[in-house]
Amino acid sequence: MYSNYSNSELNRYRLGTWYGSYRLIIALCLFFVFFLTFQNLQHEYAHPLLYLATISIYILSSLIQLIFYKYFSSKIIRQITLFFAVDVLFFSALTFASNGPSLHISLLFVIAIFAASLLLESKNALFITLIAVISVVYQQFLGGLFSFTSLNNIGNSALLSILFVFVYICGQITVRRFQLLENWSFTQSLEINKLQNINRYILEQIETGYLVLDENCHIALSNPAARELLGISPLYAIEPFPLYKAQPDLFEILKFDQLKDGEKFEFESQQSHYHIHIKVQKLLVPHQTLTLLVLQDSKRINQHAQQLKLASLGQLSASIAHEIRNPLAAIIQANHLLQGSDENQQEQLSKMISKQAQRIDQIIHDTLSMVKNNNETHASTIHLNEFIPSFIQDNLPDIADKIHLNIEPSSIINFDESQIQQVLINLLRNAVRHNSADKNYIELNIYSHFQSIQIDIIDFGEGVANKNIRSLFQPFFSTEITGTGLGLYLSHSFCEANQAKLSYVEQQLGACFRIECPRIVIN
Template sequence: MKSATRLVSAITHYLHRDDTLSLSQLRRLGLIYSSYRFIVSLFSLLMVYITAHADNSLSLPSFLQQTALSFYVLLSLILLGLFYVVNQQMRRQLAFGLALDVIILSLLLYTAGAPDLQLTMLYMVVVAASFMLLHGSQALVITLLAIIFVIYQQFFYAIANSMNLANLGDALLMSASFLAVGGLSWSLSQRLVQLEKVAAKSAKEVERLHVINQEVITQMVNGVIVIDKQQIVLANLAAHQLLSIAHNPSVSLPHVSSFDTKNSQNNHRNARLFNFQQQLNKQHAQLFKACLSVAAGQSRTFTYDLPAGTNASVLDKLRVQIIPLKDDSKLLILEDLRREQASAQQLKLASLGQLTASIAHEIRNPLAAISQASQLLMEEVTESEADSHVMTHTANSDATGNHELYQMIFSQTKRVNRIIEDVLKLSRQQTANQQSIVLTEWMPIFLENYFQGHDVFLRLKTNPTISFDTHQLEQVLINLINNGLRYSSYAHPHAYVEIEIYCADNDVIIDILDSGTGVRLEDLPHLFNPFFTTDQAGTGLGLYLSQAFCEANQARLLYIPEHEKTCFRLIAPVVHSDKHTNNVENNASKGVF
């Protein structure tokens, strides 16, 4: 008893599972079956009249047969139109239509009087469709309804014809066939549903991986371009930035007048790629031709010099690597050589720092002794001059001369000590701890802290964000501003420094300007070399350290001889955030410190 109850419970649970086709598949198959119903009903009605005339019979089909078929054609047309227009309660519409099919076929079977092979085949189609389109319980009800109608009609016919058990046996065999076809159709539909779920899950996973890949490619520092059959099919944001090609999401193709709703995203993407290829052919024709000239299946790596008129003042060269893909397509990887130069600079500083640190510590010990001895000698001379009031003029002259010599020794020891401190700073340089810096907020605070009381004018023409180590940026700007104030004071009585911040392509430009005499042409090749200086009080490590700090943060420090003023230019990549850059042209001074 318990096993039978469990069996019934399992069957009930199995029949009520929601393992049915998706709504899109259900609608498509439902439209096909509704069209099939209308065609079959119309064909049956026509065949009845054609058969009656072919038999040369003067009598028309029975009134019940005519009425059933006419009603069937009308309802089939209504159900087809209703299913096509109304997208809700599709399974209820299908269940009603399948129940109608069973009733009409039973009436036709009753008018035939005996089992008919054609009607039997139509029953099989209805049963199979019910298990394909409906829930298991609904399909089972449709099948049982068909069995009941068939058995009842044949049982009634058998009684009226003196119990012809042969027809009743045929009806029972037909009913068993219904159940077998229904079971097979239901099993097949479940397999199709499972396959559809697996396919949908795989499609979602592929789409998810596609989105992840697109995001990874978009956020890559290196530029990525894919060329297929001389057409660009992929170009990330870094490629636009490195080649100085504007990335305009709203650009459209010249020959596209309107976008289809379903394909609008693909059309916009194709339009952006079309615009990118046009700009690439215009600004970098040499690069594009070099990529196309590489034979299929071959790889190549070369250095590309950016042409004048792009962002050559920001970037000097790009490394281009061409990798062959399948179907004669090519992958282009564009790499900014600034990062490689920064890495090389870090290695050079690390090796130099190990040597200079040990030497600096060894020099500091005797230097401290010399400095202390010179101070003691100066104190001794001062005390002897104070105690002796009867010294001769010659003795006074000797003491004064010795004091000047001691003072010279002491000042030179301080200068050497400054050099050692700069060298130790160089040796202690660590990996840059980059942070996002909003210059409009950071610069005024920096100038307030370090240059209050000096004439330093800040002019902001944009509102950019850069990624830089804040301590290293402070050291760079302090050195450049101090140099500007010192050298401009040599040329003018009123020393001042101007700071201009603006954007060029995808980089932030910080110009440090002063009114000094500038750098001589013969000194330009040695300007950023260590220990090179034109100031007698300088150590020659300030600009070298500043350039090293910039390269450690993927930035550049340049001297611009073409500028009308003495101009040192710091170039750093802009950090793109959700807040768009506000291009505020403001030529007035933002502050005087």
């Protein structure tokens, strides 16, 4: 009977049923009150027989209307409108039968008008309100003309009419507020439903299995991946089921009360051919504690780990080539300068070649140590005032004249010497390579800043584009076709290993890479 109703119509029908029952109860109460108070309050009833007849007819009418409304629920708006119209007419007759407007009948008028504002459209509610105003004022006005009532009753009726209009306005305001609240609730329900559909879609697409258990070890939620991994029938996805029915093997080994957040274990079942890795997570939601089991195929995890190893191997190979390239460039340059040089220069160049060869050997040694998980950083105290000038002459002789060095006295840091060399070589060569053609130098500024030493390498080129700043220190990111994209990544890693920080500082002109190290104070 109610299947064709919308939610608003169904709510209106239910409220109409309540109001119809209320009318019948009020009519019966008025009937009994009349018999109980008639002897003591005869002066309150100007026309007692009319009053009794009106109440009797009102009882019968309310009963018939309620039965008809209950079992013949078509055109409910018209039936509810008829409820209020009959109420107003009978209340008007009761007012006439009484000695003018009384408090209890006026209150019934007010309740009827306010209920009409809630249940009917505004024009129908206004129609009921106007009928009530006319019925009260008109009968009192005629009574005053023919001396049926006093002028005082006419004034009371006018005030009562004003109250009716005021109640109608309040009812309309309330309805508007209810409508706004209903629209807002409907919009929120659509958004919640949309989010639920999105979450459901995501859970159905991901390869990781998710199984949520309630406090009774019943399956509250499971996605297709979890059901496939555990060999659970799709029928158990419709509504909550005990775990011991859906997956008895898991239930037997699962000590539910003893599960800890973050616990991990392996699981195999006769229902499934998968070897499953399970991680436990506790979910704290209002009024209950849920347990989330994150399920993954162990074979897939091993494959992913193997892929990561292969990727790491490729990255390691590229980093070795990148690090060896710098000393090789110095060796080639020194070898080229050997021809046509005097004995002193040849001796210095030979020392440089030997030193760079040792550096290549050190890089290979460090790489092998890293592969053996023995790549510890050996930090030492470095006096930058002495270290930097000799470092530039030994490692960067071809660009030494392009570096303007500004260094404060007593600049002392703790850093692995070989690693700080690799970082500075990479940053200084990058700065020279990206410098403006109008500038024949770059700046290397070393100064103290609060409790740290800052090393700024500044060029005057085009700088780094805003879209690339976030990716600067990511492995294999490079804006050059021939670049490996490992220089800044390795430099950043070396700085982190030595409790230092490498960052890019935006400037109006050019680029600035800053190394920030803890300052060492020696007394």
